[in-house]
Amino acid sequence: MKTYQAVTEAVLQELREITGAAHVKTAPHILQSYSEDESGMLAHRQAEVVVFPGTAEEISRIMKLANRRRIPVTPRGAGTGVCGGVVPVYGGIVVSMERLNRILEVRENGLYLVAEAGVRTADIQAAARAKGLLYAGDPCSSDSCFIGGNLATNAGGNKAVRYGTTRQQVYAVEAVLPTGEITQFGSVLKKCSTGFCLEQLLIGSEGILGIITKVILKLVPLPPYRFDGLIIFSSLEQAVSLVPKLMQSAVNPTSVEFMDKKFVRRAVQYCRVPLPHWQDAYYVIVTLEAFCSEELARMTETLVALGETCGAVDMVKADERVWKVRRNCLESTRELSRESTSEDLVVPLLQIGNCLHTLMKKAATYSFEAFCLAHAGDGNLHFQLLRGDLPAAVWQAEVADFRKFAYPFVYRSGGRLSGEHGIGCKRVAYMEAYTDPVELAVMKKIKNALDPHGILNPGKVLREE
Template sequence: MNEANRSEKFGILTPEVLEEIKDAVGAKNVYASRDDIESYSYDMTGQTFAHNFDVLVKPDNAEQISALMKAASRHRIPVTPRAAGSGLAGAAIPIYGGIVLSIEKMNRILEIDSINRVAVVEPGVVTNDLCRAVTAKGLLYAGYPMSTEMSFIAGNIGTNAGGGKVIRYGNTRRHILGMEVVTASGDILKLGGKFRKDTWGYPIMQLLIGTEGTLGIITKITVNLEPLPGKTVNLLAVYLDLDSMVASVAAVVSSGVKIISCEFLDRLSVDVTTKYLSTELPYQDRAEAYLLIQVEGDSDKQLESAYEKVGGICVDNGAMEVFIAESRTDSTAMWQVRQNLAEGMRAADPYTSLSGDVVVPLSEVPKMMKIIAEKCKKWNVVVANLGHIADGNLHPLAMKPEGMTPERWATYSEEFYADVIQEAVKLGGVGSGEHGVGYVKLGALLDSKDKAELDIHRGIKAAFDPLGILNPGKLTPVQ
């Protein structure tokens, strides 16, 4: 495990400071033994990225967090908020040590309000638990990262999570109406509420979304709920080449049919995952790419014409065949492959890097795919390519070359991604669409932005967190 990057900027967590932390959050909520805290020193980016830290706290409420932040400010101790730790950019890794603040005990759904179409939740609610609870009341929470079974709502806000339904509903930012936030100095802010319009001052709540716990700690959330979708059906389109697949996507998303999801899987990702699941998809011996498309219709008739239209578009653009799921079992079988890709890749190579996350305009996706293939040759790396293709969001997942040590691979893979990111930026894109910058992509972010923009980043950080104690080393370098 790496030592924390000790900086003289930060204070030392002495036994006296530890007592103040216990006073703030209650002794039962403080953990300091290696056994208790070790698994909080890394996230799903990989154990190779772990960093030591001093103490783990699991507060029960905002008041305790406020008292904790006051103590941390007095002694300038770093505080890294942590949700489920499913992040893929190391955003929850405590690289400067100090305190890890887990919100896992704050996991209640406080209210489902059908009249205002909102739910009020604590930050540690598992995304899918919220989805299930509101579905039972005839409503939809539309956030859907592929990690929905494990991620927490606050983590989704921290990374502005996207996922498989962004094409239809937008990313997490679109689902958040209100937040209670504890600032670095311990003030408790109430932002937004049970309403959908707000031009009442700077949009501070929106600014906090996607800022990886660097500006404040979210302690309560009001989320937007949608009406449940109409009837849906899943299609699997099979392609012999990538260009036809991308051409289909462009035509499908502008077809006027309600598209809920449009996911791309390449040959390697399918081969590896079907092996892991002991299953198979059609034409695996020949197919270069698959599209998994979910369409919606208000009635059986509308649904039928929707899937026929989409299927026809795929075939016109070069799909060799389009399968329509005829039952829930068929749909589950199709989605299982998409949902288990990360597990499949890590079963094939436990060091597979899951952090690749570039976004380019849809029109540039074919170019980006060719560039990724060229970069793979240059860096001698094998990637499985997949992604939320309708958003122009690709996840090249890189496998560790044989013989390379995991430690070297941790830096090598991010150097490879940095090279890919530069090209994505040249094509008018960005280095991350949803996984965030975190620990692993800060260098690439700093290389890709103008000084004027980075100065504004620093100014925002200083306004919210003048001592720089909230998740230091993420989004802006420690000054």
């Protein structure tokens, strides 16, 4: 186990010299709010100081200082993560990316965009759209999360079925390594067989292998024609049977989202927008995109035919109200319970029906309330478990029991613990328990090679040795 040093007045003074005094904060309310994210996990230990650097060079100097003094550093984007990735387990310095917030270049003819890591994802999407192009990364939190956080977690979202997750949208990454060197991994190349693909190593590493400071993102032509359909089912089996059929068809959907009956009911009530059959139905929301109206008409016909084959009770055009309900699922359960936890399981597409069915049936045997939705087109199942009025001991025992069933089941099905949210500090013990020992050992060797003093985001992803 590594030992870390406290942030002393001398360290604060050095930080002020690096970033300017105005960008070094120690007020208690700031330390608290920058020690939390959307997971609701309390900081094991709070940040001792929050620093707001303005350049990669300043971050490099902070990392060199932290190495010299053996102080842990937690990189922080917008704090919308849901697995405690920014919770500073061992205190130390929180490095906020808020001031690295410039879009540096949108190159239409080269189909790429260069941005600093603290730019809001929605601003990147808008900058691309303004040029008639698409940045295809689209997490539901895009109005608030940062692009650097998206890379660090390999965020998924609404368009991942057609375009892939964040890692498929990236040409290159500039980062400050744990020991303070600034480097760029990757380049604006369609292909490259020149050594390791290190930009992909940083993507999804949750801030434990480097601090991402700048990104070069892929843009694609924006399909001008779009159809959103809401396909409504009375049974779970029928609803999930649509997913593999859609994926095998020639429609190449952009999104395929599933909501169970409880989420439909709850989110509709929360948003106050009554949708068809909302009291008692499973929803599948499908987005289709095309470059000409004939192509879109053909895709829509196929979708309708597949919906009929699978026994849909109704099919309607999905307007903004449907997406509002989908986007507010998580939020809609918040006021029902003071405590909740979410699962982010991912399984092969072939297994999605079986896994949804088995895990929803299992979840229904407990006294906690369970809601389920899925990015069904990419095999990603979200379970939201609510404590409600349960005594703490019952709640903890039941959640542990559910996981004891669900995790081995998912791994036997070829799945993994997290499809898009990451491990953070929330799932470290499970990561240790369920990852192949050789794979885990390789990850730890890489971490130790890049971060010999273990100061960058310790307590996340991998258990400290």
